[in-house]
Amino acid sequence: xxxxxxxxxxxxxxxxxxxxxxxxxxxxxxxxxxxxxxxxxxxxxxxxxxxxxxxxxxxxxxxxxxxxxxxxxxxxxxxxxxxxxxxxxxxxxxxxxxxxxxxxxxxxxxxxxxxxxxxxxxxxxxxxxxxxxxxxxxxxxxxxxxxxxxxxxxxxxxxxxxxxxxxxxxxxxxxxxxxxxxxxxxxxxxxxxxxxxxxxxxxxxxxxxxxxxxxxxxxxxxxxxxxxxxxxxxxxxxxxxxxxxxxxxxxxxxxxxxxxxxxx
Amino acid sequence: xxxxxxxxxxxxxxxxxxxxxxxxxxxxxxxxxxxxxxxxxxxxxxxxxxxxxxxxxxxxxxxxxxxxxxxxxxxxxxxxxxxxxxxxxxxxxxxxxxxxxxxxxxxxxxxxxxxxxxxxxxxxxxxxxxxxxxxxxxxxxxxxxxxxxxx
Numbered sequence: 001x002x003x004x005x006x007x008x009x010x011x012x013x014x015x016x017x018x019x020x021x022x023x024x025x026x027x028x029x030x031x032x033x034x035x036x037x038x039x040x041x042x043x044x045x046x047x048x049x050x051x052x053x054x055x056x057x058x059x060x061x062x063x064x065x066x067x068x069x070x071x072x073x074x075x076x077x078x079x080x081x082x083x084x085x086x087x088x089x090x091x092x093x094x095x096x097x098x099x100x101x102x103x104x105x106x107x108x109x110x111x112x113x114x115x116x117x118x119x120x121x122x123x124x125x126x127x128x129x130x131x132x133x134x135x136x137x138x139x140x141x142x143x144x145x146x147x148x149x150x151x152x153x154x155x156x157x158x159x160x161x162x163x164x165x166x167x168x169x170x171x172x173x174x175x176x177x178x179x180x181x182x183x184x185x186x187x188x189x190x191x192x193x194x195x196x197x198x199x200x201x202x203x204x205x206x207x208x209x210x211x212x213x214x215x216x217x218x219x220x221x222x223x224x225x226x227x228x229x230x231x232x233x234x235x236x237x238x239x240x241x242x243x244x245x246x247x248x249x250x251x252x253x254x255x256x257x258x259x260x261x262x263x264x
Numbered sequence: 265x266x267x268x269x270x271x272x273x274x275x276x277x278x279x280x281x282x283x284x285x286x287x288x289x290x291x292x293x294x295x296x297x298x299x300x301x302x303x304x305x306x307x308x309x310x311x312x313x314x315x316x317x318x319x320x321x322x323x324x325x326x327x328x329x330x331x332x333x334x335x336x337x338x339x340x341x342x343x344x345x346x347x348x349x350x351x352x353x354x355x356x357x358x359x360x361x362x363x364x365x366x367x368x369x370x371x372x373x374x375x376x377x378x379x380x381x382x383x384x385x386x387x388x389x390x391x392x393x394x395x396x397x398x399x400x401x402x403x404x405x406x407x408x409x410x411x412x413x414x415x
C-alpha cells in the first residue's frame with residue numbers, strides 16, 4: 001500500500017498552488033486513465049488535486065461562432081449539448097462515441113488532451129479545428145500543444161482551463177474503434193475551417209496525433225471523398241501492434257478519411 | 265522487439281568513441297537517467313525513471329559493455345527491475361564508421377519488456393522503445409557536437 005492525499009480544488013488558482021506544494025502531485029479530472037493506472041500500481045502520486053468541481057472549468061458556450069468548452073466538461077455533456085450540436089455536430093458526435101457510458105460520464109476533454117493518448121479521439125478534433133488550449137498561464141494552439149506520444153506542451157503543474165475553436169463550415173470524425181476498448185485503431189477528423197481544409201489522424205501514427213498535409217491539399221478546393229482516393233497513405237510511421245499492423249492502419253486512415261469527408 | 269538507426273555525427277571517430285565510453289555523457293543522454301555509476305571498467309549501475317502518459321516507473325539496473333573493439337564499436341547490454349511495474353532488458357550493437365571528418369553511428373537494438381507494464385502498454389511499447397532509443401542517440405549526437413564546438 002502507499003499513501004495518496006486527495007485535495008478537491010475549488011478554483012484554478014487553488015489547483016495550481018496545491019500542485020506547487022505537492023511533492024509529486026497529479027491533477028485528477030475524470031480519472032478514467034489515471035485511476036486504473038494507480039490501481040495497477042503503475043503510478044503513485046503523493047497528492048491528487050481534483051479539478052472536476054471547478055466552476056470556471058465546466059460548461060460549454062457558443063458566442064459568435066466561437067465555441068468554448070471547459071476542460072472539466074465530461075464527454076457526455078459535450079455529446080448532449082444542443083448549442084454545440086448546432087455549431088459543430090462533429091465534435092458532439094465524436095464525444096458520443098468515446099469509450100463506454102461510464103467513461104463518457106466521468107472522463108473529461110481536458111483530461112483526454114492532457115494525457116494525449118495516441119489513440120484518443122479529442123486530440124484529432126482539436127488539431128483539425130485549429131483549436132486554442134487555454135491554461136492558467138497561457139494560450140497554446142493545438143498545433144503546438146500536441147508534441148508526441150503522450151507528450152504535450154504542458155508544464156507539470158499547468159492546468160488546462162478551457163478549449164476554444166471557431167465553428168467550422170464542415171466537420172466530421174470517423175473512427176474504426178477497437179471493439180473491446182473503443183479506442184481508435186484509426187480515426188480521422190476532417191474540418192473545413194476559415195484557414196482551409198484540415199485533417200488530423202488519431203490512433204494510427206506512432207508518434208501520436210498528426211495532421212495529414214497531402215489530404216489537406218487534396219481537399220482544399222475539392223471537398224469530396226473522391227479527393228481522398230488520389231492521396232497515397234504509406235505504412236511508414238504507422239503504429240504496429242497485435243490489433244493491426246502498419247499497412248492495415250495506413251489503409252484504415254484512408255478509408256476513415258473518406259468516410260469523415262463524406263459524412264460532413 | 266528490434267530497433268535500428270543511423271546518425272551522422274559531426275566529430276572525428278576518436279572523439280565519438282571516447283564519448284561512448286564517457287559515463288558523464290551517457291548519463292545526460294539516457295532519457296530519464298537519474299543515476300549512472302561506474303562499478304568496474306565494463307559495468308555500471310543505473311537508475312532510470314520512465315514516464316509514459318500516466319505511468320511512472322523507476323528502474324534499477326545494471327549496464328555492461330561487451331565485445332569492445334575500439335574505436336569501431338561495442339555492445340551495450342542492460343537489464344532493469346521496475347518493482348511492480350515489471351522489468352526491461354535489452355542490448356544494442358553500436359558501430360562507428362569514419363566518414364571524412366564525420367562519423368557515422370549505426371545501432372541495432374533488441375529490447376524486451378515484461379510484467380504489468382507490458383500487459384497494460386502492449387500497444388505502445390514498441391513505439392515508446394523506438395522513441396527512447398532515438399532520443400538517446402540524438403541527445404548523444406547533440407551533446408558531442410556541443411562539446412566539440414566548445415573545445
